[in-house]
Amino acid sequence: MSASATTSRRPVFYPNPSPSAGEPFLRGHCSDLGDGPVTVTPCDTGGDPVQLTAADVCPRSEAEPEEGVADAASLAFLNEPSLLDNIARRYAHDRIYTYVGPVLLAVNPYKTLAELYSREAMDAYRGRAIGVLPPHVFALADRARRMILSDRRSQSIVVSGESGAGKTESCRAIVDYLAHHSREEAEDLCTAMLSASPLLEAFGCASTLRNKNSSRFGKLMRIWTAAGGASFSHSSIETYLLEKGRVSNHAPGERTFHGGDAAPHNEASPAAEFASVVSALGALGASRGEVQSAAQILGAVLLLGNLHFADDEQDKAKAEGRARDGLARELYERLFGWLVRRINTSLAAPSAAPAAGSTAASASGSVPARASAEEGGSCYVGGSCYIAILDIFGFESLGVNSLEQLLINHTNESLQHFFLDRTMRAELAMYADEGVPANDHTLVARFFGSHREHASIRLPDVILASGRRMPARKSAPPDGTRFVVAHYAGEVEYEASGFLSKNLDALHPELPLLLQTARGSLRVRGLAGGFSKQLESLMATLGATTPHYAAGCLDLPLVLEQLRCAGTPQLLQLMGRGYPTRCEFEALASRYRPLLPGFSPTLSSRDFVAALLAALRLEPATAAKPVADFALGVRRVFFSAGAMATLDELMHGSQADVAAILDRVRAYVARRRWVRATAAVSASLWLQRRIVARRRLAALALRSRALALSLPAARRWAGGARRRLLEHASASTLAAAERGRVERARLRAARTAAAVA
Numbered sequence: 001m002s003a004s005a006t007t008s009r010r011p012v013f014y015p016n017p018s019p020s021a022g023e024p025f026l027r028g029h030c031s032d033l034g035d036g037p038v039t040v041t042p043c044d045t046g047g048d049p050v051q052l053t054a055a056d057v058c059p060r061s062e063a064e065p066e067e068g069v070a071d072a073a074s075l076a077f078l079n080e081p082s083l084l085d086n087i088a089r090r091y092a093h094d095r096i097y098t099y100v101g102p103v104l105l106a107v108n109p110y111k112t113l114a115e116l117y118s119r120e121a122m123d124a125y126r127g128r129a130i131g132v133l134p135p136h137v138f139a140l141a142d143r144a145r146r147m148i149l150s151d152r153r154s155q156s157i158v159v160s161g162e163s164g165a166g167k168t169e170s171c172r173a174i175v176d177y178l179a180h181h182s183r184e185e186a187e188d189l190c191t192a193m194l195s196a197s198p199l200l201e202a203f204g205c206a207s208t209l210r211n212k213n214s215s216r217f218g219k220l221m222r223i224w225t226a227a228g229g230a231s232f233s234h235s236s237i238e239t240y241l242l243e244k245g246r247v248s249n250h251a252p253g254e255r256t257f258h259g260g261d262a263a264p265h266n267e268a269s270p271a272a273e274f275a276s277v278v279s280a281l282g283a284l285g286a287s288r289g290e291v292q293s294a295a296q297i298l299g300a301v302l303l304l305g306n307l308h309f310a311d312d313e314q315d316k317a318k319a320e321g322r323a324r325d326g327l328a329r330e331l332y333e334r335l336f337g338w339l340v341r342r343i344n345t346s347l348a349a350p351s352a353a354p355a356a357g358s359t360a361a362s363a364s365g366s367v368p369a370r371a372s373a374e375e376g377g378s379c380y381v382g383g384s385c386y387i388a389i390l391d392i393f394g395f396e397s398l399g400v401n402s403l404e405q406l407l408i409n410h411t412n413e414s415l416q417h418f419f420l421d422r423t424m425r426a427e428l429a430m431y432a433d434e435g436v437p438a439n440d441h442t443l444v445a446r447f448f449g450s451h452r453e454h455a456s457i458r459l460p461d462v463i464l465a466s467g468r469r470m471p472a473r474k475s476a477p478p479d480g481t482r483f484v485v486a487h488y489a490g491e492v493e494y495e496a497s498g499f500l501s502k503n504l505d506a507l508h509p510e511l512p513l514l515l516q517t518a519r520g521s522l523r524v525r526g527l528a529g530g531f532s533k534q535l536e537s538l539m540a541t542l543g544a545t546t547p548h549y550a551a552g553c554l555d556l557p558l559v560l561e562q563l564r565c566a567g568t569p570q571l572l573q574l575m576g577r578g579y580p581t582r583c584e585f586e587a588l589a590s591r592y593r594p595l596l597p598g599f600s601p602t603l604s605s606r607d608f609v610a611a612l613l614a615a616l617r618l619e620p621a622t623a624a625k626p627v628a629d630f631a632l633g634v635r636r637v638f639f640s641a642g643a644m645a646t647l648d649e650l651m652h653g654s655q656a657d658v659a660a661i662l663d664r665v666r667a668y669v670a671r672r673r674w675v676r677a678t679a680a681v682s683a684s685l686w687l688q689r690r691i692v693a694r695r696r697l698a699a700l701a702l703r704s705r706a707l708a709l710s711l712p713a714a715r716r717w718a719g720g721a722r723r724r725l726l727e728h729a730s731a732s733t734l735a736a737a738e739r740g741r742v743e744r745a746r747l748r749a750a751r752t753a754a755a756v757a
């Protein structure tokens with residue numbers, strides 16, 4: 001990189017000494033960013049300069065647009081403070097969505113943004129590639145829709161984030177979007193899908209300190225294509241880890257599931273809510289008897305809650321209380337499992353479900369037995385492709401963390417590995433598509449290696465699989481029931497007491513018998529074991545798809561923490577080893593052309609960018625040297641970390657600097673034109689020589705060919721000539737002999753005459 005890349009007053013972010021009072025990072029300027037201590041002059045507060053180490057400060061660009069950029073990958077510096085600053089800028093303009101590389105980040109707006117989710121918006125995003133319109137969950141849904149229809153390959157949209165971050169809202173928007181664009185071909189399916197949500201909400205959501213409508217279970221909805229693959233035909237739902245303990249216990253200020261809660265959780269009265277649940281069950285095809293049975297079980301759960309034991313014998317009362325709670329939990333879990341199966345039956349053949357309100361009479365009146373698979377298992381296997389929408393609980397670190405948190409965090413750990421694995425593969429594929437050399441094969445190989453190792457470990461080795469187990473913190477009590485696991489998102493301290501009983505989740509010995517006589521068998525299984533199987537099947541389901549990611553963030557001040565939990569900085573770190581900043585030629589050209597007034601506009605965007613970068617003496621990547629300042633791809637330019645900021649800095653320098661750059665670009669273009677022109681002349685001369693040479697060669701070949709063609713005739717002529725020569729020679733010889741004979745005869749006659757005379 002050119003020496004001029006560094007300036008004497010570098011804009012930086014530095015950590016806020018009192019982050020609780022405001023933003024985690026502040027803006028400042030420092031003289032240089034060497035290895036030693038740096039002096040930062042704050043620009044927001046105007047306070048005294050502060051002494052920091054180079055590791056504390058992060059470079060900052062002053063040229064980012066006020067309203068932020070849609071894709072954080074095009075930020076000049078891809079560090080945490082810049083990422084956060086960009087999200088905050090966008091949030092201030094009600095732009096709650098931002099792309100961070102392959103991830104769509106959503107920050108909870110805590111207000112209704114009706115236009116954002118209007119029918120017009122749904123229509124606008126149809127068929128538009130990612131990046132054409134502002135970031136949106138519709139863009140993600142549409143990409144999945146287009147890809148499943150074109151590639152005939154299953155897709156998944158993984159929505160993660162902590163409680164209250166907006167996962168359910170995002171999933172609802174995705175389902176609404178898909179339903180909106182499938183309504184013509186699959187009206188019944190759309191109606192069935194949309195009527196399933198309020199039921200799951202009623203039985204699986206509860207009011208918590210963070211969220212008045214918190215989903216207390218994980219959910220995977222699959223929308224399947226018809227056999228031909230051209231439209232959607234049915235859907236299915238799988239649920240994970242219902243927090244059934246909430247039936248008997250919940251934190252102060254929280255409540256039990258809406259379904260078992262007498263208090264209203266929205267504007268409607270409890271009676272109206274109950275009526276709407278009954279109506280929704282009818283819409284899904286539940287018989288009158290089934291609805292009645294479900295209501296009875298719910299009533300039984302509520303009654304169990306009112307059951308108190310005299311505390312004359314303390315231990316006995318406690319044991320009875322545990323048995324009561326266990327029974328209530330089991331009944332509720334069964335009820336929820338039945339509900340999910342009922343929803344699945346309706347989603348499997350949506351047209352078979354009767355219209356809302358027409359609850360059919362049924363003689364059975366019983367809640368069907370548990371599904372053959374695990375709780376909430378889907379009925380469908382194989383066949384056509386699907387779009388899977390996963391609404392999964394985010395990473396948790398509470399005041400006291402127990403088995404549930406360990407399982408949740410283990411799930412997140414697995415999803416995180418899956419996410420990084422797929423993302424890195426997609427990165428490498430994009431480098432290959434663009435013809436850009438990937439520059440850190442070893443890192444990628446190491447990453448994939450560790451992933452394979454991770455994938456081979458299963459529950460109940462969950463503690464080891466979830467990260468490194470570490471000694472408990474000093475604060476741990478002397479009984480040693482606490483341990484710490486170093487997860488990817490941070491260390492979490494777990495309370496081990498109660499793990500075993502929670503894992504066994506055993507009922508009082510008499511209760512299984514009682515329930516058995518009531519309705520079918522009751523299976524007691526280990527919670528972790530059952531969950532392990534579900535997780536395995538979830539990972540297999542996702543593994544068979546092309547994934548798309550959405551991460552929800554709860555609140556702006558907490559975004560950084562949540563980004564870390566979503567693994568985004570890890571992704572940025574991995575991307576940072578290559579060329580983390582990418583910019584389309586067109587975007588870069590339109591950004592910098594106006595800064596070079598008078599510059600020839602006839603140059604294509606790609607040539608303009610190439611000219612600019614070369615004029616600024618940034619180093620291009622080559623096959624021999626893949627690590628450089630930038631690499632030119634087919635559609636975009638890839639920058640190494642900070643290289644685009646250097647470019648930006650140079651382009652936004654003083655007028656004299658820009659004029660100098662313009663001169664250099666002009667000189668570069670002139671030089672290139674000269675080089676090209678001379679190359680063209682040499683090429684045409686070479687071509688001319690070649691043409692002449694070819695012509696000569698052709699003439700020669702023609703003659704040779706003619707010669708070759710006339711050879712037999714020549715041979716025949718030569719044979720004749722020889723024959724003629726021979727004949728001629730023979731005739732001459734004969735004539736000479738004759739002449740000799742005549743002469744000799746004449747001589748003899750003369751001699752004879754002379755002798756006579």
Ligand SMILES: Nc1ncnc2c1ncn2[C@@H]1O[C@H](COP(=O)(O)OP(=O)(O)OP(=O)(O)O)[C@@H](O)[C@H]1O
Pocket residue numbers: 108109110111112113161162163164165166167168169170211213214215216393552
């Ligand atoms: N895109 C959004 N537009 C408007 N409001 C939103 C949006 N996302 C979230 N909210 C608000 O935040 C609340 C919590 O969102 P949501 O229930 O989707 O969170 P969640 O991540 O699913 O939480 P949990 O894991 O507890 O179920 C919503 O009830 C809604 O008021």
